[in-house]
Amino acid sequence: MATVELLFSALPEHVRTARLVAAAVARRAGVDEAVLDEVRLAVGEACSRAVGLHVAHGVAAPVRVVLIEDEKKFSIEVADDAPRPAAATVPSANGSGRPAPEEPAADGEDDMGLAVISGLVDDVEVTAGESGGLIRMSWPTTPAPVLP
Known part of the structure; x- marks a missing residue:
């Protein structure tokens, strides 16, 4: 697995x-x-959101993007360190997680x-808590393909 x-x-x-990488x-x-355009757009949205949260909460730490390659899938994790109250995460029909609808969005979200x-990526999970x-x-x- 490459990371x-x-x-x-x-x-x-x-x-x-971040989008280009x-x-x-x-x-x-x-x-x-x-699908590469969808990857670029989704990463751009996630990174823009993280940047906005860092700015809104005065967080000096860098935004983290982890790209993980394994045998069957390619995953991207975009993490922010903006503290906010823990919100429940609910799985969608396709296995992704989204904030529970009854939870209000935190400032800057x-x-x-x-x-x-969510419209671009079939497999997405969003979590948030006090540490980001x-x-x-x-x-x-x-x-x-395997070459001879």
Whole structure:
């Protein structure tokens, strides 16, 4: 299992770099070319949300993006360190997790960004708590052909 970790200052101009790195690693991992735009958009939304939360809460720590490649899927985790009250996470029909509908959004949270991510990614889980939040997304990969 290959892992790439990217840390960047919570500045909007670094989101583009995160998108480019995610797309390059996804391509190498075997994510279908037709899905790479969705990967870029989803990572951009997740990173923009994390940057916004860091700015809103005055968090100086960097935003963390972890890209994980295994045999059957490619996963991306975008983590922020913005503290907020713990919200329940509920699984969706496709196995993803979303904040419980009865939970109000914390200050600085971008519910529209979460809606965009949920529309782009079939397998997504969103969690948040006192130590920050995490958006975990994954896509299936196609194994590389074996050459003789």
